[in-house]
Amino acid sequence: MITGIPQSGAFRWTYRAYVTLFFVYLALPLVTVCVFAFNDSVFPSLPWEGFTWAWFFGDEAPYIGVFHERPILRSIVTSGVVAFWVALLAVFVGTCNAFLFVRHEFRGKGFLYILMLLPLIIPGIILGISILVFSSSVANFLEDATGLWFDGLRPGLILVVLGQFSFITTFATLVISARLQKFDPSLEEAALNLGATRWGAVRAVTLPFLFPAMAAAGVVAVLMSFENFNTTLMLVGSDAPLTITMFDRLKLGSTPVLNAVSLLLMVVSALLGLASLLLQKRSD
Template sequence: MSSQRLLALGLRFYVVVFFGYLFLPLLVMAAATFNDSRFPTVTPWDGTTLRWFGELAADGGMWQALANSAVVAAGVLCLAVPIGIATALFLNTVSSRAKPFLYALILSPLLTPGVIIGISTLIFWRELGVTGGRFLTVLGQSTFIAAYVMLMVTARLQRFDRTMERAALDLGASQWQMFRRILLPYLKPAIYSAAVIAFLQSFENYNTSLFVVGHDTTLTVYIASKVRTGLTPAVNALGLILILVTVALAIVYEVKRRREAARTRSSI
């Protein structure tokens, strides 16, 4: 067997193992949703049922926690994305020796444990009279999620042709016109990707949210609290619904992207 053939088989085996590692737990979780057992498991199989979707619909606390998570994630989008974009644009203009220090300073929240961020945020804002809740959760999460946005926008900026910027300014465009008509359209793919990452990072966050959420329990904190009293497959039902919604949105986005690409090719 040739080395190329062996390499191809090795790559295929790796791909199979990789996707199995990613999707097998999701399949097990989805299967547990239909198991007539009070515990989220597939063994032993006590029969097929749909009653856990009814249990989920009747769990008001779960839906309230889900709504809180969505509100917090939306707030993080409104705060972290503009901060991350502005930070990336600022770093792109800095050419002094202080740039590595500023870069490391901005990235430091990513290296800080979420527990530390949550506790420090709570202590600081409590001194100013702000107690725990959704507002404080947005502030706490945005401190490190903005760094993710900055990284993605910075990576896009590094491939930007600065001659286009100088040409626009030489032709009489203002800084705002240059940003709105040239730089912003170029950054849109990175901004959209960063917004999705920011939303997901906020939605799944637990360590920071645990200390600042107060009585406005988010979904991750609610599920963690249910572990002490006993989880039911209603959690699996919610997970299955979220997976289906995510897959549907991904399909819609891909279809839209391909149509736009085909429209662009046809116009050329």
């Protein structure tokens, strides 16, 4: 903090007002979404018709709440399944990558590292269409060659998982590598001296040390998977994850059910975000 610099009172107040306005700008859309989840009206807009829980628990048309709205519940489950597999795969591959990049020296390491970072700078839509084009040509080729069907390579949940995994793994790798770099190798050597096998030492000493970072990477992966839209949009089949379902609804015209879903999403991601912050704090 800088002290002892002469600043006019007017300047200081203008600056403060600007900062306040900025935070109002940040909060405004989110607060609006939350508030209108409780409006007793079929449109998420003014005038305010009174407070209601109907958009959460209602079961009479037109007030069908989130918890009675089948398509939305189903898409939440779909999103959950996708997020689970993405997190599992990303943490596994991320951990392997961390050991590879931190512990091993080999030719082409720098090049592979850059290649590993590339998914961060490829727009999500492009990742989606490239995987779509590639998997379709592989499927066509295999079907022509064998006469069997390869539905897993057509747009659907498997491709959605692979598409999200393709860039979330980079984040997992970065988070887990950062933790592994802080590890003191002499701890593992001590385990080896005490008669542990190589794998036994890694399992008993290194992996527990890495666990907070792996868990944090997993939480971040779940969050990113839940929120992802661009890549998913290009790869989705008949089972739509939550963001796609909400997008289709939004295009048709919105009801406060979407506000209610959004509010629930915010609560869950805030909890997950807090969890990942706590985990990262523990790992520092």
